[in-house]
Amino acid sequence: xxxxxxxxxxxxxxxxxxxxxxxxxxxxxxxxxxxxxxxxxxxxxxxxxxxxxxxxxxxxxxxxxxxxxxxxxxxxxxxxxxxxxxxxxxxxxxxxxxxxxxxxxxxxxxxxxxxxxxxxxxxxxxxxxxxxxxxxxxxxxxxxxxxxxxxxxxxxxxxxxxxxxxxxxxxxxxxxxxxxxxxxxxxxxxxxxxxxxxxxxxxxxxxxxxxxxxxxxxxxxxxxxxxxxxxxxxxxxxxxxxxxxxxxxxxxxxxxxxxxxxxxxxxxxxxxxxxxxxxxxxxxxxxxxxxxxxxxxxxxxxxxxx
Numbered sequence: 339x340x341x342x343x344x345x346x347x348x349x350x351x352x353x354x355x356x357x358x359x360x361x362x363x364x365x366x367x368x369x370x371x372x373x374x375x376x377x378x379x380x381x382x383x384x385x386x387x388x389x390x391x392x393x394x395x396x397x398x399x400x401x402x403x404x405x406x407x408x409x410x411x412x413x414x415x416x417x418x419x420x421x422x423x424x425x426x427x428x429x430x431x432x433x434x435x436x437x438x439x440x441x442x443x444x445x446x447x448x449x450x451x452x453x454x455x456x457x458x459x460x461x462x463x464x465x466x467x468x469x470x471x472x473x474x475x476x477x478x479x480x481x482x483x484x485x486x487x488x489x490x491x492x493x494x495x496x497x498x499x500x501x502x503x504x505x506x507x508x509x510x511x512x513x514x515x516x517x518x519x520x521x522x523x524x525x526x527x528x529x530x531x532x533x534x535x536x537x538x539x540x541x542x543x544x545x546x547x548x549x550x551x552x553x554x555x556x557x558x559x560x561x562x563x564x565x566x567x568x569x570x571x572x573x574x575x576x577x578x579x580x581x582x583x584x585x586x587x588x589x590x591x592x593x594x595x596x597x598x599x600x601x602x603x604x605x606x607x608x609x610x611x612x613x614x615x616x617x618x619x620x621x622x623x624x625x626x627x628x629x630x631x632x633x634x635x636x637x638x639x640x641x642x643x644x
Contacts, residue, residue: 363407364396369643370408370483371415373458376642377478378419379426380439380463382635391418409489416475416493423471434561436569438625439463440632441594441611442640448596449523454644455596456516457482460625461615463595465515469508476501477508483644521616527591529616530598534589537600540581549573550620555580560629563609576624594636601636608633 357365364371371392375385392414404410430437439460449455456462457478466474475494479485487505491498521529529548536544555576559565570576583589587609589600594613602610611633615623627633 359401360397360399363401364393364411367408367411369641371411372640373454373642373644374412374415374478374483375419376442377457377463377466377482378416378474379423380467381426382440382442382640383631384422384426385419388415388418388422409485412479412483412485413489413493416479417495420471420475420494423474427471434559435565435567436556436558437467438556438558438627438632439595441599441613441627441636442642443636443638444593444596444642445639446593448642449526449593451596451644453482454642458595458642459597459615460595460613461623462512462516464625465512468515469511472496473504473508473511476504477512480505481509481512521619525619526598526614526616529619529621530591530600530614533614533621534591534600537580537583538589540583542577542581545577545580546573548621549576550617550622553620553622553624555624555626557626558629558632560631562630563628565626565628580624592636596642608636611636 368389371389372385375388376382379385379388392411395414395418396411399410401407441460442458444458448458466477469477472494476490479490479493480487485493487498487501490505491501494501494504496504532544532548535541536548551573552571553573553576555566555570557565557570566579570579583602587602587604589602592599592601592611594601594611597613597615599611599613601608602612609628611627613625613627614621615625
């Protein structure tokens with residue numbers, strides 16, 4: 339799991355070695371809370387900060403007055419994430435080149451949960467970027483985590499009627515932009531293997547065969563690493579860029595955000611993480627993250643939960 343807050347050494351009941359109820363509840367739901375924060379922010383580092391803020395507020399809560407600890411913790415996390423999301427939006431305005439979510443190395447079980455995998459995929463996180471902060475929070479809490487409208491209303495400080503309207507609007511917005519058909523894990527693996535072979539051999543025709551005509555390549559260097567400052571669009575243009583990689587560096591398959599991806603390592607260090615988005619059997623999106631500040635969660639798996 340990501341480096342979310344650990345209970346302090348003194349957080350034990352009566353020195354018995356057992357965690358107190360507040361610590362136990364937080365640890366039980368920690369992976370869920372991280373996933374909520376990450377889906378709202380697209381940044382693991384910011385999600386971890388949100389969890390620390392959630393923990394600090396949780397320790398001041400009178401547990402006897404909490405009816406549903408999971409819902410209460412999600413509410414704290416959502417409110418903290420909303421505040422950070424608005425600040426993150428201002429940071430993105432001055433970002434150099436395309437901004438991509440921070441990639442996470444995920445375990446195979448994430449890919450097996452089709453809904454969870456889609457919700458944390460690079461493609462979906464970029465769709466969520468087009469929502470307002472409140473729309474994003476409502477969509478994530480309702481569509482991904484299945485919270486009741488009453489719980490969401492408390493989390494975003496809106497009436498239930500307003501939340502229902504926001505949810506309807508967000509669903510329609512996302513539906514117009516999400517993939518047209520689901521791709522099975524086996525199809526994803528096969529497509530990734532074919533893509534990997536084509537890139538490593540520099541086989542232009544094989545690349546063109548697997549790339550959709552309107553494929554888009556986004557590269558995020560954050561102004562630190564060389565990257566295209568605008569999207570590269572079209573199979574011919576994308577294939578020309580990928581063809582230059584050839585055998586210059588090994589490409590290692592991985593599961594990133596629950597989806598197929600390739601990792602480029604140079605001198606033992608991760609240089610690039612390229613997530614692949616499939617639709618209709620063809621690659622429609624490629625998301626290459628090179629900004630070193632965004633690659634710290636690629637050395638070990640992050641546990642995501644719904």
